[in-house]
Amino acid sequence: MRRSVLVTTLISVSVVAAACGSAGQGVVGLRSDTKTSTIGTENTTGPDDTTGTGDTTNGSTDSTASTDSSGTADTLNPAGDPFRWKNVDGSSAVQEGHLVVPIDYSDPSLGTFTLVVARHKATSPSKRIGTLLVNRGGPGFPSIDFALQAENVYSENLLKYFDVVSWDPRGTGASKPAIDCVSDYDHFFTGTDITPDTPAEKQQIIDLAKEFETDCVTKNAKILQHVGTNDSARDIDSIRAALGEQKISYFGFSYGSELGATWATLFPQTVRVAVLDGASDPEAGYLESGLQQAKGFEDAIDTFLKLCDGDSECTFGNGDAESAFDALMKSLDDKPIPTVTGRPDLTRSMAITGVSEAMYTQSLWPALEKGLSDAQNGHGKGLLDLYDEYFQRQPDGTYDNSLEAFQVISCMDEAERLTVAQDDANAAQYIAVAPRANPSTVGAYMCTFLPKSDSPRITITGKGAGPILVVGTTGDPATPLASSQNMAKDLENGVLLTVVGDQHTGYSVNACSVATVDAYLIKQTMPKVGARCG
Numbered sequence: 001m002r003r004s005v006l007v008t009t010l011i012s013v014s015v016v017a018a019a020c021g022s023a024g025q026g027v028v029g030l031r032s033d034t035k036t037s038t039i040g041t042e043n044t045t046g047p048d049d050t051t052g053t054g055d056t057t058n059g060s061t062d063s064t065a066s067t068d069s070s071g072t073a074d075t076l077n078p079a080g081d082p083f084r085w086k087n088v089d090g091s092s093a094v095q096e097g098h099l100v101v102p103i104d105y106s107d108p109s110l111g112t113f114t115l116v117v118a119r120h121k122a123t124s125p126s127k128r129i130g131t132l133l134v135n136r137g138g139p140g141f142p143s144i145d146f147a148l149q150a151e152n153v154y155s156e157n158l159l160k161y162f163d164v165v166s167w168d169p170r171g172t173g174a175s176k177p178a179i180d181c182v183s184d185y186d187h188f189f190t191g192t193d194i195t196p197d198t199p200a201e202k203q204q205i206i207d208l209a210k211e212f213e214t215d216c217v218t219k220n221a222k223i224l225q226h227v228g229t230n231d232s233a234r235d236i237d238s239i240r241a242a243l244g245e246q247k248i249s250y251f252g253f254s255y256g257s258e259l260g261a262t263w264a265t266l267f268p269q270t271v272r273v274a275v276l277d278g279a280s281d282p283e284a285g286y287l288e289s290g291l292q293q294a295k296g297f298e299d300a301i302d303t304f305l306k307l308c309d310g311d312s313e314c315t316f317g318n319g320d321a322e323s324a325f326d327a328l329m330k331s332l333d334d335k336p337i338p339t340v341t342g343r344p345d346l347t348r349s350m351a352i353t354g355v356s357e358a359m360y361t362q363s364l365w366p367a368l369e370k371g372l373s374d375a376q377n378g379h380g381k382g383l384l385d386l387y388d389e390y391f392q393r394q395p396d397g398t399y400d401n402s403l404e405a406f407q408v409i410s411c412m413d414e415a416e417r418l419t420v421a422q423d424d425a426n427a428a429q430y431i432a433v434a435p436r437a438n439p440s441t442v443g444a445y446m447c448t449f450l451p452k453s454d455s456p457r458i459t460i461t462g463k464g465a466g467p468i469l470v471v472g473t474t475g476d477p478a479t480p481l482a483s484s485q486n487m488a489k490d491l492e493n494g495v496l497l498t499v500v501g502d503q504h505t506g507y508s509v510n511a512c513s514v515a516t517v518d519a520y521l522i523k524q525t526m527p528k529v530g531a532r533c534g
Helices: 156-161 185-189 199-219 231-245 255-266 286-309 320-333 348-359 360-378 381-390 402-414 422-435 479-492 511-523
Strands: 087-088 091-102 112-120 130-135 162-167 248-253 271-277 468-473 493-497
Touching: 087 255, 091 130, 091 231, 091 381, 112 231, 130 231, 130 479, 156 162, 156 511, 162 231, 185 348, 199 248, 199 402, 231 248, 231 255, 248 255, 248 511, 255 271, 271 511, 286 348, 286 360, 286 422, 320 348, 320 360, 348 360, 348 381, 360 381, 402 511, 468 479, 468 511, 479 493, 493 511
Parallel strands: 130 162, 130 248, 248 271, 271 468, 468 493
Antiparallel strands: 087 091, 091 112, 112 162
């Protein structure tokens, strides 16, 4: 469904294992002493069809926004530099700041979030077009690294023209308050049998899901109903207004595509251009989207195993990696193997989680090959390392809140709450489309014990936002090409760029994909219908 893009592997990701498959500071503001507001008018009854031309404003941070009793961010921050930018490592080229936004835009009395924000300034100020807002994906993952390390993500040419601005979305990363449910991931994700043979083994899975979700509700009661994509999209408009830009550019990866499409639907008049790379299917329900992603991971695993079969130097499987993989997973189901001192033995569920982590980028396939080969010989550390990377385990044994935030935000975007029996009934469909990636014979219960959402994600249309570029990659496991195709179809004016590659998201795959996306962002030149890179 959704996950984050990691700078370390350029475009990598993470989802809650049971379901489907990384910095900051303080408080500031918009001006509240004028009559002209730059806060966008939110579409609640459907946007008009005006789109305007590309923005060439200078994005100065002293542009104004009016006092507004509805709780928009301009009432919460002092005049002057809205973000109180501070240089990073002594250089004014990269800066960090923060912005205060209301927990509930309709009721400012409920309190505020402080969003941590980062900016990488345009490298050619004379050519600067404006700001490019970026989100790396998720939901639940911090995003400021995509500005702090912009030179590792975007082309040198693109960086000439834009200030790249990113932020840790509400409830995530260093933004405060942050979603916090549990501290011991091993307790929840390492000791269960995803193909339970007894009622007690199944009940353990149910009890752990209920414990995890109950902790999320108890510890995050004040913000639980206000961390969904709708409110994050409103934060985008607050950031845009604080930057003083009437129209602004956007680039979202993975879940960042869904967030950007939601923003473009709510605030179409503020969109200059928007790129949605690795998009989810906006109209797919809980089950349909899960099955789409399961099939994507299954196809990626099959590709890995077949490549291993065709490579005489592959150390796993002796020329029949598919049979070896299936035999290994069955063996782990029957008898987990040792990992490292102080950590749990490697179960089938943990192994599949590690395999899923490696499917996001081929750069992890050598580590996966070695991990599988070692596991065949009774050593589970290699797959444990991939499992730990998936769950964002830190060197000191702690975890950040990314996966907790992922689960809460995902569920707050969904209207549906499946019962245990309903979720169990779906298991056979997952096995049918993805027997290797999703062999669980019971449900995930991801949202079962969370309260119903007061604000499920709106219907995405992009009406009135103008042309939006959607990028889909042929071998993307997390957001399969079909889901990006559906996003392009559902947008009023969506155009699909197909990129040939085996990784999650397509911008960095080849020179063609980079050049095509850059041309749209810089010159607003949209590729022809049916355009393909690779």
